Amino acid sequence: MDYKYIEQLMDRYFEAETTLKEEQILKAFFEQSEEELPENLRAYRELFTSFEQDEMLGDDFDERMLQMIEEKPQVKARTISLSERFRPLMRAAAVVAILITLTTALNQSFKDDKVWTDQSDYALKYEATGNEPAMAYDHSSDSLVSDSLYKPTGYLE
Structure with a gap:
């Protein structure tokens, strides 16, 4: 067939x-x-x-659908303020600002590492004389304690 x-x-x-x-x-x-x-x-x-x-849908299908529609609560319109409208845009701008700040900070830290690596030969040129601890003590005592407090009493002048 x-x-x-x-x-x-x-x-x-x-x-x-x-x-x-x-x-x-x-x-x-x-x-x-x-x-x-x-x-x-x-x-x-x-x-x-x-x-x-x-x-089959039945003869009362329209009536049942209308009842279901009437039972649902009416949705009220909500007004959205200008700040609420721009909130997603502001969030995106904040994320971009944070990313730019972090990128700049990372780039700066890498530049600082280059400066220290360029001056790494300083350790090779340094010569120890043996007087470094005494010099450090003198410099720190001069800068930390004033002369009037540091002078011991009882000395003959």
Whole structure:
């Protein structure tokens, strides 16, 4: 048997170009027993026979839908201030400012490391004389304690 017409209707059905009458023809065709259907069209049988199992909407469908709509509370419009509108923009600007600050700080720290690495030969040129602790003590005592507090009493002048 030639099923070209059914295959054409199937193609039109999947492209949403069929009329209600053509869809009824497809439904009647697929209501046949599975053995009578051709092998290549058996997979589509459940697509058209499942309509029988669906519940019908009923005569009171419109009334039920209107009741459901009326039961829902009405949503009130909310006014949004200018600061609330710009809040996401301000957050984005803050993130950009933080990233720029961190990038600048990291770049500066890497530049400072270069300065110290450039002066690393200072340690090689330094020669220890043995007087460094005494010199450090003299300099720290001069800068930390004033002369009037540091002078011991009882000396003959």
